[in-house]
Amino acid sequence: MHHNPIYVALDLPRLDAAEALARKVKDHVGGIKLGLEFFCAHGHHGVHELAKVGLPIFLDLKLHDIPNTVAAAMQAIHVLQPSIVTIHAAGGRAMMEDAKAAAGENTKVVAVTVLTSLDDDDLTSIGVSANAHDQALRLADLAHSAGLDGIVCSGHEVGAIKKQWKDGFFVVPGLRLPDGSLGDQKRSVSPRMARDAGASVLVIGRPITRAEDPLAAARAIEGTL
Ligand SMILES: O=C(O)c1cc(=O)[nH]c(=O)n1[C@@H]1O[C@H](COP(=O)(O)O)[C@@H](O)[C@H]1O
Numbered sequence: 001m002h003h004n005p006i007y008v009a010l011d012l013p014r015l016d017a018a019e020a021l022a023r024k025v026k027d028h029v030g031g032i033k034l035g036l037e038f039f040c041a042h043g044h045h046g047v048h049e050l051a052k053v054g055l056p057i058f059l060d061l062k063l064h065d066i067p068n069t070v071a072a073a074m075q076a077i078h079v080l081q082p083s084i085v086t087i088h089a090a091g092g093r094a095m096m097e098d099a100k101a102a103a104g105e106n107t108k109v110v111a112v113t114v115l116t117s118l119d120d121d122d123l124t125s126i127g128v129s130a131n132a133h134d135q136a137l138r139l140a141d142l143a144h145s146a147g148l149d150g151i152v153c154s155g156h157e158v159g160a161i162k163k164q165w166k167d168g169f170f171v172v173p174g175l176r177l178p179d180g181s182l183g184d185q186k187r188s189v190s191p192r193m194a195r196d197a198g199a200s201v202l203v204i205g206r207p208i209t210r211a212e213d214p215l216a217a218a219r220a221i222e223g224t225l
Contacts, residue, residue, distance in 0.1 A: 004030035005195060006222065007058050009205030011037045015046050021214055022053045028218040033203055035060040047080045056083035062112055064088035067098040074102035084108045086152060089139035096146035108149035108169050113139040116154045116174030119186040132187060133157055155189030155197055162198035173203035180207050192224045
């Protein structure tokens with residue numbers, strides 16, 4: 001059987017609810033993504049609890065600070081043995097290099113390029129003159145040259161980035177089935193489109209966690225791949 005590329009994003013405030021959801025969908029996802037909401041609320045303890053489910057843990061901390069601070073934070077999470085950790089490419093080359101050097105051997109360090117909640121107008125409003133596509137490619141290039149394992153981008157850019165970085169590890173969030181509600185996501189494609197374009201990991205949160213029947217939703221999404 002094919003390796004399941006879906007990481008379910010457990011953006012839930014309660015630890016018991018997150019754990020119950022993980023157990024419910026565990027046979028239809030390949031891993032668990034724990035992000036800022038979960039980590040700020042439950043910290044290391046929460047990660048240890050979710051690790052008991054037996055799936056790889058993607059720690060989505062989106063670190064973005066001076067190189068020394070980011071490297072120290074990477075060291076502080078060694079003990080959690082995450083399979084993947086995120087930092088922000090906009091933190092710059094030195095920050096990315098030092099983050100990778102400080103990470104555990106079995107941890108993939110990936111850099112967020114342009115958040116999937118941003119569109120071209122949002123970039124203009126923060127003083128970035130490139131459009132989202134070009135900016136994502138530019139930051140992917142920087143992450144590649146800084147020695148990272150891969151990047152996070154939308155399904156619109158992953159194909160172009162993969163052309164320049166053939167063995168990169170590509171995380172794609174912001175995924176929706178054609179009838180799904182976008183919420184705060186602005187650069188969205190379907191899970192199947194993202195996979196076909198070269199995504200290594202498909203991050204899926206609310207389409208599973210907010211579904212009336214999360215198990216059926218996870219199964220249905222898995223079935224589209
Ligand atoms: O790093 C991420 O995982 C991430 C990057 C990005 O550009 N956009 C994005 O949505 N994410 C995360 O992916 C998940 C998407 O959740 P849903 O929109 O509910 O599927 C959330 O946990 C976000 O924190």
